[in-house]
Amino acid sequence: MGINERRKRERSERKNAILRCAxxxxxxxxxxxxxxxxxxxxxxxxxxxxYLYFSSKGVLFQEICNEATERFIEYFNSLVTPNLNxxxxxxxxxxxxxxxxxxxxxxIVIFSMKQYMLAEFPFFPINENPEKAESGSSFVIYxxxxxxxEQGRAEGIFESNINPGVIARTxxxxxxxxxxxxxxxxxxxxxxxxxxEDLKSLLQMMLRGITVExxxxxxxxxxDLENLKE
Amino acid sequence: MGINERRKRERSERKNAILRCAxxxxxxxxxxxxxxxxxxxxxxxxxxxxYLYFSSKGVLFQEICNEATERFIEYFNSLVTPNLNxxxxxxxxxxxxxxxxxxxxxxIVIFSMKQYMLAEFPFFPINENPEKAESGSSFVIYxxxxxxxEQGRAEGIFESNINPGVIARTxxxxxxxxxxxxxxxxxxxxxxxxxxEDLKSLLQMMLRGITVExxxxxxxxxxDLENLKE
Amino acid sequence: MGINERRKRERSERKNAILRCAxxxxxxxxxxxxxxxxxxxxxxxxxxxxYLYFSSKGVLFQEICNEATERFIEYFNSLVTPNLNxxxxxxxxxxxxxxxxxxxxxxIVIFSMKQYMLAEFPFFPINENPEKAESGSSFVIYxxxxxxxEQGRAEGIFESNINPGVIARTxxxxxxxxxxxxxxxxxxxxxxxxxxEDLKSLLQMMLRGITVExxxxxxxxxxDLENLKE
Amino acid sequence: MGINERRKRERSERKNAILRCAxxxxxxxxxxxxxxxxxxxxxxxxxxxxYLYFSSKGVLFQEICNEATERFIEYFNSLVTPNLNxxxxxxxxxxxxxxxxxxxxxxIVIFSMKQYMLAEFPFFPINENPEKAESGSSFVIYxxxxxxxEQGRAEGIFESNINPGVIARTxxxxxxxxxxxxxxxxxxxxxxxxxxEDLKSLLQMMLRGITVExxxxxxxxxxDLENLKE
DNA sequence: AATGAATGAGATTTCATTCAT
DNA sequence: GATGAATGAAATCTCATTCAT
Numbered sequence: 001m002g003i004n005e006r007r008k009r010e011r012s013e014r015k016n017a018i019l020r021c022a023x024x025x026x027x028x029x030x031x032x033x034x035x036x037x038x039x040x041x042x043x044x045x046x047x048x049x050x051y052l053y054f055s056s057k058g059v060l061f062q063e064i065c066n067e068a069t070e071r072f073i074e075y076f077n078s079l080v081t082p083n084l085n086x087x088x089x090x091x092x093x094x095x096x097x098x099x100x101x102x103x104x105x106x107x108i109v110i111f112s113m114k115q116y117m118l119a120e121f122p123f124f125p126i127n128e129n130p131e132k133a134e135s136g137s138s139f140v141i142y143x144x145x146x147x148x149x150e151q152g153r154a155e156g157i158f159e160s161n162i163n164p165g166v167i168a169r170t171x172x173x174x175x176x177x178x179x180x181x182x183x184x185x186x187x188x189x190x191x192x193x194x195x196x197e198d199l200k201s202l203l204q205m206m207l208r209g210i211t212v213e214x215x216x217x218x219x220x221x222x223x224d225l226e227n228l229k230e
Numbered sequence: 231m232g233i234n235e236r237r238k239r240e241r242s243e244r245k246n247a248i249l250r251c252a253x254x255x256x257x258x259x260x261x262x263x264x265x266x267x268x269x270x271x272x273x274x275x276x277x278x279x280x281y282l283y284f285s286s287k288g289v290l291f292q293e294i295c296n297e298a299t300e301r302f303i304e305y306f307n308s309l310v311t312p313n314l315n316x317x318x319x320x321x322x323x324x325x326x327x328x329x330x331x332x333x334x335x336x337x338i339v340i341f342s343m344k345q346y347m348l349a350e351f352p353f354f355p356i357n358e359n360p361e362k363a364e365s366g367s368s369f370v371i372y373x374x375x376x377x378x379x380e381q382g383r384a385e386g387i388f389e390s391n392i393n394p395g396v397i398a399r400t401x402x403x404x405x406x407x408x409x410x411x412x413x414x415x416x417x418x419x420x421x422x423x424x425x426x427e428d429l430k431s432l433l434q435m436m437l438r439g440i441t442v443e444x445x446x447x448x449x450x451x452x453x454d455l456e457n458l459k460e
Numbered sequence: 461m462g463i464n465e466r467r468k469r470e471r472s473e474r475k476n477a478i479l480r481c482a483x484x485x486x487x488x489x490x491x492x493x494x495x496x497x498x499x500x501x502x503x504x505x506x507x508x509x510x511y512l513y514f515s516s517k518g519v520l521f522q523e524i525c526n527e528a529t530e531r532f533i534e535y536f537n538s539l540v541t542p543n544l545n546x547x548x549x550x551x552x553x554x555x556x557x558x559x560x561x562x563x564x565x566x567x568i569v570i571f572s573m574k575q576y577m578l579a580e581f582p583f584f585p586i587n588e589n590p591e592k593a594e595s596g597s598s599f600v601i602y603x604x605x606x607x608x609x610e611q612g613r614a615e616g617i618f619e620s621n622i623n624p625g626v627i628a629r630t631x632x633x634x635x636x637x638x639x640x641x642x643x644x645x646x647x648x649x650x651x652x653x654x655x656x657e658d659l660k661s662l663l664q665m666m667l668r669g670i671t672v673e674x675x676x677x678x679x680x681x682x683x684d685l686e687n688l689k690e
Numbered sequence: 691m692g693i694n695e696r697r698k699r700e701r702s703e704r705k706n707a708i709l710r711c712a713x714x715x716x717x718x719x720x721x722x723x724x725x726x727x728x729x730x731x732x733x734x735x736x737x738x739x740x741y742l743y744f745s746s747k748g749v750l751f752q753e754i755c756n757e758a759t760e761r762f763i764e765y766f767n768s769l770v771t772p773n774l775n776x777x778x779x780x781x782x783x784x785x786x787x788x789x790x791x792x793x794x795x796x797x798i799v800i801f802s803m804k805q806y807m808l809a810e811f812p813f814f815p816i817n818e819n820p821e822k823a824e825s826g827s828s829f830v831i832y833x834x835x836x837x838x839x840e841q842g843r844a845e846g847i848f849e850s851n852i853n854p855g856v857i858a859r860t861x862x863x864x865x866x867x868x869x870x871x872x873x874x875x876x877x878x879x880x881x882x883x884x885x886x887e888d889l890k891s892l893l894q895m896m897l898r899g900i901t902v903e904x905x906x907x908x909x910x911x912x913x914d915l916e917n918l919k920e
Numbered sequence: 921a922a923t924g925a926a927t928g929a930g931a932t933t934t935c936a937t938t939c940a941t
Numbered sequence: 942g943a944t945g946a947a948t949g950a951a952a953t954c955t956c957a958t959t960c961a962t
Contacts (some may be wrong), residue, residue: 036936046944170432174400200402209439276927506923596944626888630864664862669899736948
């Protein structure tokens, strides 16, 4: 049994090592440019070995997404305390993002891969086609955002006629595209800080767009980006 | 002379036929899944023949984009009259979109291909990398939107601290993503109308988000979608 | 009948025009890089038209060779007077070469194409396989040189144990290779004069090599290259 | 460790098997007619497999050349002893050639491929364009011959006004052309022995042509061809 | 007579995936 | 469990040649 435990642990460790290598490559070159061979080389394994841990390239990439997503969700949940209102939660959401991904290129991964994966696993449902989307934990983020917006609407701070699903999608859109455009650039000329400033100002605009008139707009400001590595 | 005319016309027609086939395939399967062979088969031509009309796959795809983009720009310009203010122009923009692409899958094309092309011709510049983007007429749309936002800012209807470039990008983001997600679905289960409703409500939200307080929000509403084919 | 004459003449003129274009291209880019399309474009004709005059690319190239070769043979024969001995004839041969090809890139053609053609029409026979070689007038040059050497052997100036065929081949070898190597260079950096100096010194060496001992070596010198364009 | 050794050996063997197949095809059909597909078929492998061993067709062909060339150089060097004069070395050169290539079609390879490769890797420099030529070991042979001629000139046996580079080129010319012409024939009607006799007599003639008067011509004779397979 | 259009056959190369050891 | 080797299927592109008008 001790042996079995160790085996399991070792297997899991190696799997993570592979995921890490793959993710680094995706961050550097963009999802569609990364081949199984590239990953194998970086992981110092054979291509065949990759297939012992992931039944296909699609699954491997899927797991990269999931890993990052789960890490985010876990961290965000750890920050949440009871009885926070929607705006407070949204500020926490942004803070979690900055804390976790903002300081590194990691932030790129989830969204960079989405496009690649989308064919088989759409990020979230459009037009009531929700079945497929639920595979993959990225759907969880979608749902989480949707819930936040719903809560705000219930609290009367967001307009009553908005569609939380649509808003959630848009927010993910924005994240995705900023990231994707960043990935297109050579790693050297990327500027994480600018990217984050863009993100922030767009999120703030979204918030203003769905907030009822009369709310003090200063409440809709998101935390600053201080202390981020350049 | 009559002969030359006819030849020219026929050639142009065949070229368009190819473009149409290619576009249909892109609409149905997404740009990255479509090969020259697929296009040739659909057009009932040999692969070699395609190269008589387009010097490479990239050029063919470029032309698909440009054609749709140019059609849109032309039509939009035909609607514009002097002395319109920013909000009026934006409503016209939306109307042009509906009139032209809203009634068919055509709307999908421009943005569906963007991702494929992006590597070589980024849709628009992020982080001061503007040189490359200007190739391709898709850049024109970006500039057009940017100008609209600028005008609105100058007219005092949009907040003074917004960055028109960022807003323009976001609007294109939104268009793109909705389209891309639609392309991922099997053609049968797509619902153009829902997609357009999404687009509309997002654009309205954007507008509210960048509009100064005090403006009557009813001014920010976009035209309805009546009369669209399902 | 007058009409028929004119037709024939016109046809012949056009044929020559095509040949001239093809030859120019071969001179500039080397035989294997020139396609039927290139020739058609240069001749301002359609590819299809080329096939009205030449049944295949091979035949067209063949005729380029023949044309240049025949021109040379004709000119050489016009210089010859009765009762010349072998060495005098060889000096005339060299002079004819200089006069005709030495002043222009034309010299490149015959041999540049040989390699390309060789597959189907070997330049000259090696190992008693003479049938094929006789097609194409390039064989005539081979025979001509062979005869010169034979004559010299009969006159007692060349060693009796040499094989005139082998010598003739070698001389053609040398011409060919110098030319081929020249064609590999970009046209700008070619130096016809150097090439000719090489040719000359190699021919002189060949002559010395097959001449019996005791003959005054100054007799074996070839005419100078004065007056050649750089 | 034994396993690794075996693997390496096997890999090397397979690589050689591919090279052998490719070389056989080149010998039989000429370099420009041989495609990767042909090689794959002959080697009973898939095209893709070839790319596991050679990163491109060019590299594969390069290696064929280099292998044969290196084998020759090595063997020649093994025959050389100190203090040989130029004529003795030249005789050794010829002997090495006979021993190594004379008995098989191998002799054909080096020169047959030259033409194919020439565009990218000219065999040797003409007109001061030496940079490119030095890539590839075939250049080594050129240099080797040049040195031999230089040495002979220094020893006073060759005329002082010859250009060793030009002579070296010519010798390679001769080798090449004889071989190339042989390749053009159907394998059945080739006659290696005749080809070698041609080569020999041409080399002897070259030697006589550059040797100063007064040297005993019997010294310039090359070893006989006895014991060669037909 | 001339040609625009079309094409079949083939070239090189890539890559996710399988399999024997 | 790990892997080197192998591959099928597909991608883009080229070119000599034919054919209908």
